[in-house]
Every structure is written in structure tokens, then in C-alpha cells.
Amino acid sequence: MASYEPDPKLKFTFGLWTVGNIGRDPFGEPTREKITLSQILEMLGEVGAYGVNFHDNDAFPIDASPEEIARILKEFKKGMKDNGLLCPMATTNLFSDPVFKDGAFTSNNAKIRAFAIQKTMKAMEYGAELGAKTYVFWGGREGIESDATKNPIDAIKRFREAINFLCEWNIQNKFGYKFAFEAKPNEPRGHLYFAVTGSYLALIPTLDHPDMCGVNPEFAHETMAGLDFVHHVAQAIEMKKLFHVDLNDQEMGRYDQDFRFGSHSLKSAFFLVKLLEDNGYNGSRHFDCHAYRQSDYQDVREFAKGCMRTYMILKEKVGRWNADKEIQGLLKLINTEDVGMSKLTKKFSTGNAKKLLEAPLDRIELSKARLPYEQLDQLSNEVLMGIR
Numbered sequence: 001m002a003s004y005e006p007d008p009k010l011k012f013t014f015g016l017w018t019v020g021n022i023g024r025d026p027f028g029e030p031t032r033e034k035i036t037l038s039q040i041l042e043m044l045g046e047v048g049a050y051g052v053n054f055h056d057n058d059a060f061p062i063d064a065s066p067e068e069i070a071r072i073l074k075e076f077k078k079g080m081k082d083n084g085l086l087c088p089m090a091t092t093n094l095f096s097d098p099v100f101k102d103g104a105f106t107s108n109n110a111k112i113r114a115f116a117i118q119k120t121m122k123a124m125e126y127g128a129e130l131g132a133k134t135y136v137f138w139g140g141r142e143g144i145e146s147d148a149t150k151n152p153i154d155a156i157k158r159f160r161e162a163i164n165f166l167c168e169w170n171i172q173n174k175f176g177y178k179f180a181f182e183a184k185p186n187e188p189r190g191h192l193y194f195a196v197t198g199s200y201l202a203l204i205p206t207l208d209h210p211d212m213c214g215v216n217p218e219f220a221h222e223t224m225a226g227l228d229f230v231h232h233v234a235q236a237i238e239m240k241k242l243f244h245v246d247l248n249d250q251e252m253g254r255y256d257q258d259f260r261f262g263s264h265s266l267k268s269a270f271f272l273v274k275l276l277e278d279n280g281y282n283g284s285r286h287f288d289c290h291a292y293r294q295s296d297y298q299d300v301r302e303f304a305k306g307c308m309r310t311y312m313i314l315k316e317k318v319g320r321w322n323a324d325k326e327i328q329g330l331l332k333l334i335n336t337e338d339v340g341m342s343k344l345t346k347k348f349s350t351g352n353a354k355k356l357l358e359a360p361l362d363r364i365e366l367s368k369a370r371l372p373y374e375q376l377d378q379l380s381n382e383v384l385m386g387i388r
Contacts, residue, residue, distance in 0.1 A: 011282075016055050020058065023295070028293070037075060044083065051085050051088045055093060088132060091127075094139070095188065103139075106143075137181050140188060167209040180244040183200055219246065220289075226252045267384065287307040326379060334372070
């Protein structure tokens, strides 16, 4: 029987805010007692995680003294060492405190924008001390409820200005970070700037250091908008900009549910795993999700184990799909290649254009090509259902 224990090579990580989630929602008080940093790290070590990701104010209060921060970072490093964990990623909370009620980098107030950059500079130092090499930016308050309140062009310019500044800070201090931007269409704001991964992929070439910057797509965020998450990750891979990925689950059209990976959209999760594995993704596979509000901490452990186990099971099924002779035969049938035509259309030249215009391409005959997609999809389902 196959083992579905976490594979360290797949770099499964969880944030402090995931297994440490206390079960609060907008309509209800917490259902779990807050656990300590040491307890979070111990739990992640017990379930076999590769790493834990740092979020400044999940580790210490926003008004913590330098002495308190130093003590907690020391505790953090000891806890990682004791539990065999690494810290691959860090990020800053620029959304919880009231000062960020109308944005951080995109705030209308220059002093608030400066405070947001200052807070991030400090958090970058803390993350680097813990060993993080990826820095994620999620603009949870970078948006509006009414376009009367903020000029969207100014917002884009302000965001770019902040990132350019922080890139220079990264270079000056030799932190070695890669920046990864995380999109979301809405929540907690009515409308968020940079709503989908493609929004950030369009922004990156306009930055002063585009090579330093990539994306961190999240399954739930794109799915909230009714989009196919796999396609957005594929675009990032094709552009060599997939620096990090957030795995969870989500029902379309709902609030940000952050369900356990694979708990709802199993077929989409399968094709996401296939995309990552087939293309040799080597970054962290970060589970940015949390257990049901009804769960106690024993069940939270099962939630964390379940995220990793589901990925391992789907990875095995990807191997079966790729090795299935009938499936591969159908793929060969539907992917019709013609070396001559491909050579003509691959790169424009006057000669290729002339030959293409003269090519005998019969649309009636071309329309007769078989596309047995129902059969292919059913066979894919059967792999998922475990009978192939």
C-alpha cells in the first residue's frame, strides 16, 4: 500500500495564522482558545510539515517593544530547531490595525503610506533573521467601497512606489528576498485593487526590479470570482513568475472560506497538482487555510495532516493519469501536430506570411477532426475515483 506521508521535497508549509486560527468569524466569537507560538510550532512538527511561515503580528503584538520582539524571535528560532522546521516565507500584517482601515501602500494619507512601508521594512528584518527568502504581499485593505473615495490610478502609482522602495531596502540589506504578490477580488474591502493574479503579472514589468518580483496565487481568491485557478497558476509558470503558491479550497461565489485543501473542489485540486508536478515546481506548497470553526485542536491536527495527505494522494493519481495508455492515446489523438504549419506560424517573416496565405487549409475537413473530450474527462474522473 502506498505511503501518503508528507514528502519533505514538496516543502509543505503552514502559516502561524492557519493552525493557530481561533475560530472567530464576523458573526461569532472564537471557538478555540489561543495557543502559543511554541504550541503552533510543536503541532507542525508533529504532523510532519516542512516549514512555518512568519506573519509579524501573529508572532507578537503590533506595539511590542524591541526587547519583546527579540525574545519572541529567539523563541521562534528555538521552536523551529526543536521541531525540525524551516521558515521559507514571511509577510506583514497591513490590514488588521485601524490605521489601515483605508489601505496601507494605497492610503490617501502619505504618513500612513510611510508607516506601512516602515512596518514592512522591520518585518523584512525579522523574516530574514528567521531564514525566509520569499516575501509575500497581500493587500487586504488596498481597495475601496466607493470610487469617489480614491483615485485608482493614484493607488497603482502609490503601490508601485512602495514596492520599488522595498526592493531597494532588500538589496541594500542583502536579505535575498523574492517578492510574491497575492491577488484577491474582494474582502475585506468591497473591491480590492489587483483583483486577480494577472493584475500583478501586468504590474511587475513596470517595477524598477521586475526580476525580484513574482506572484503568490491563492486557490480560494481566484475561485471566489468564479475563475479557473489552474489557468492563473499556468500563466505565472509560463512567465516564470510563480514564486509561491497558496493551497486551500473554496466554493465559487462565496466569502473567503479557506477550506482544507481538496475538501470541496477535488477535480480542480487534481489538475492543480498535475500542473505543479508536471512542470517541476520547486517552491513551497503553502496551505493558507484553517480548520472548521467547529473543530477542537485535536481536529486541527487532522486538518493539517489532511491538507498534506490529500496533496500526496493527488500526486500519486497524477502519476497514474500520466501513465494511463488509454488517456495518453486520446491526448495524442486530440493534439494534432503538423511540423510544416507550426514552422510557418512560429515566427513571422514575409516568406512565412506568403506561404501561410497560400496554404490549402480546408475548414470543412478540419472541422471533422475528432475531439473525444467526454471520454477523456470520464477517464480522468475514473482515475480520481480510484478505479483506473
